[in-house]
Amino acid sequence: MTRSDAELLAAHVAGDSDAFGELFARHRDRLWAVALRTMGNPEEAADGLQDGLIAAFRRADSFRGEAQVTTWLHRVVVNACLDRLRANKVRAAGALPDDLDEAGDRGTLTTSEAGPGPEEAAEAHDVRRAVLRALDTLPVEQRAALILVDMQGYPVAEAAAILGCAVGTVKSRCARGRARLAPLLGVLREPDEASDTPGNPPGTGDVSSGDRPRGPPAVSP
Known part of the structure; x- marks a missing residue:
């Protein structure tokens, strides 16, 4: 039986070592597309996506269900990319x-x-x-x-x-x-x-x- 996004995130918080990877795989393409367009080049996008995934992995227990899990994931990744842009002043020259x-x-x-x-x-x-x-x-x-x-x-x-x-x-x-x-x-x-x-x-x-x-x-x- 396929688990929902919310069930996967809850399972990750509960200690399921495979749940977060399954959740990321499900939304990988759209998260990558947003990171790539936001950062402007693949190297910076990979770093921004990595930052966002680490943050989501570590802060999964902070998810309270006010939005869909996919919206929350996108928010974390976009914020990580924007933080990197601000810090590095990246303009993809x-x-x-x-x-x-x-x-x-x-x-x-x-x-x-x-x-x-x-x-x-x-x-x-x-x-x-x-x-x-x-x-x-x-x-x-x-x-x-x-x-x-x-x-x-x-x-x-x-x-x-x-x-x-x-x-x-x-x-x-x-x-x-x-x-x-x-x-x-x-x-x-x-x-x-x-x-x-x-x-x-x-x-x-x-x-x-x-x-x-x-x-x-x-x-x-």
Whole structure:
């Protein structure tokens, strides 16, 4: 019988040595995707994810059930990544990796199901890199809100629970972040282009590829 997230976390607190690993494996891809987009490169993302998992492993008995276990896990990982960004002043100045994209239809910065041709794929790749570099210029709180809402597709209420702030705060951070991104990304827009995809910052269009990330490195608490 498959145990729920809450049952796995409770079992871990009770001393089950396998429960936390099973819980992490269940949510590994999404936790990695959030860490990777937040940190901007795989090395820093692996460190941020590791920090978050160690914190969750050690503080599991502090979980009181006010939110879903997956929301709590995301909150711990995101906070660990933001702490690392603040401490190290990471702005990902180097080349961005190709595996920053997560498949699917989540969020507003995604592609359609149809596969692009070579020219379209190359253009989308350049645009995607520009968007991710522009994200690096934002304050970490605005960046985290935009990543969760616009790139990962979380509802605003769930993003607020993950970030530990009010819904209105997330909306405000997203609005200010989009406003800051608009002039940085406007150069990507053709002068005669009528409109962008609804909900996207001007000039972003559809920027994420349909390829799944290669996934996180092995991480253990």
